[in-house]
Amino acid sequence: MSGTSGGGVGPDDAGDGAGPRVPAADAAPARRQARLGLFLFAAGYHPAGWRLPQARADGAVDPAFLHRVAQTVERGRFDFFFLGDALATGVEMQDRFPSQMARLEPFTMMASIAAATRSVGLVVTANTTYAEPYHVARMLASLDYLSGGRVAWNVVTGADGRAALNFGREQHAETEERYDRAEELVAVVQELWDSWEDDALPRDKATGAFADPAKVHAVGHRGRFFSVAGPLNVPRPPQGRPPIVQAGTSERARDFAARVADVVFTAQTAIPEARAFREDLRRRAAAHGRDPDQLAVMPGLVPIVGATLAEAQRTYDELNALVVGDDDLRPLSDAAGVDLTARGLADPLPALDGPAHARARAYVALAQDATGRPVATVGALRDFFRASGRGHRLVVGDAVRVADLIEAWVTAGAADGFNICPPYLPGGLNLFVDLVVPELQRRGLLRREYEGATFRELLGLPRPASVYARG
Template structure:
């Protein structure tokens, strides 16, 4: 069978555009409306998306500018995806959980439970937290430094995946006649003692349908790439051009052999912000409708958050992006990307804030289904992507536009499935089921 691309539906309450909640077609209360998310999940599943993806933050943005964004009230992702597992059948369910402000046993238990609830469709987006405000909700006055976060994340991953192997696949027999509930020789204590964690185990959840939930990562810094090469099975990344995406793809795939991994064991799925219209002019008109709703101060506040939690309010809106120190609390890769974008296009602070108001630095496409499919095909066939994490400006309309327009175009070209290959996220992504390390 010819290689086909993978698609994730990156859901963000009212949509990815920072001003989407103000649009008349968008339900402003969407962040806490389960019926809204159920509708989105069923749109994506009918279109045969590989997975839903829910990001997360453990701090609410506050203040005068934050009060003008729809970013402060939303469901906890695992709770939401557990509910969505009941109203869907095939689509994957990927949630973010930070290694900085969680404990491995909690994370292992929750994602294993979601895998059982969904029949093998869960995925863990392992992040190190790029929001310094989270620290103050967990007994710290300062965020953990960038390098320290990645050392903790590597050990965190070791513990979680070790706990997922606590039980062999056939450990639980539940034999009423003999009185044997499980084979004692098929349970394994982890007994992990490391720099950050001491965890005995075993996990109190049986080995899950996928063996282990799919591991997803989004870091693109040097430390992030190396951790991904060692541990990730799917990588989400922000790339602004074909050349940059090809370089990232080649670099990350090239690191896999150091860890005894094949190129197919890791799927690279850049984010793509998409606005679809029946004509190009209609698509651009849609996009401009959202852009006109962006207040300059809101765009700059979002920019400061994306650059690494910098307060840019003291700088003139019509002036250039100031020189900023390398962030220790945010995403270093995103800081580099946005700084380069500002210089390349000679953008003022307000212009840069407005430019990232929709895609937040991701590759952006505004056009007809055929035009958008052309670019996705180019990236897929020219060594830049194995698939895409799709961001739309508003929900549900933007997802409906993509599902009804772009997906059929990709299917006509033989680039995307018309039916799911299997029932688990691993089967649909083409990822092997891992064996139990203790068996």
């Protein structure tokens, strides 16, 4: 590592030996590569990202813009371009979540992105609480063909309960019920993909046999939530079974992820918690008979990049000055674990030296580590909260500082890589790709060329045979 670590990591935190083994194929330097995804917030992750003069405010609905962003991700040799989704919205989201308030439907958008890219993985979100497995199976199989085997499915059970009101239900189901349904749905989708064996379509002009009836199977599923006859009306996807991404947080979600997910998207802000989370998932995966190295845990990372730390800090300040919203200090107080509501923004932070203030001290330390400078006033802490309040790790810095953080987390076994959430687009991504990516490549932390054609190959996952072919 060079320079100071942006990872909030002391010497004892790095390299705990509990992390993953280094794959034999990874020659010296003996360290793992970092995986990178781009989690699309078209108006920026920062709530005021769209207001920067150099930012696009309306990119979410412009196909040419979306193509350019995906092509930049590919130029940066990221593992994937990721589209989240929700099934409800409201205009009150505009001050905090403009990127998530109004956007395109992800499967439709990804079909267009697939045609504009060649190598990068494409993650689309489908919510299992409101979906039918036959729909999901054929949409993903179709996208897998359209992308040449580059699609993956982000399985969510729905963070926004208002979705129920858009789907003829009175309320969002409870966690257990949502995950019961998700488990059954994922199993049926995978079985539908398998319902055509890989060689089920000989298309033999000489004999006239287009399909081989012995290799096309009814799934005949009758379960608690779904009844599906099958077969699917799309042949087996190029990847056989497209990879699965998961982002739940509950106990049930972790267990689900450990059983079915190939990538876990999470929100973690410090190495010790992140390492504990990743180790927990790896243990659970092993308990389910899986190779934990085939489960990539990727927290979000919000990089505010500049040619120098000072330049990045100027962008951070500029972004924060553009935030619209009231000055209620309650949400900050809740996040920081100390009541700041009676104070003014210019006031210094209160003394935080008692045992009751351990959480607040950690929060201030995180803010200082993330921004690379002292955080001494209520206003400075409020700015940090606004910039990072949706839970992902923030880092303000030049390429070395940002790469240090990524390297520290990966070598400490706290992450397999990161989902990059640029604070604004396209500049926030361009700076990352132009400055941080070469630094990561120089350190041997990121591929220089794509090493596989399909997403499974990029992730180092074998292609599973159809259950029917296996007997």
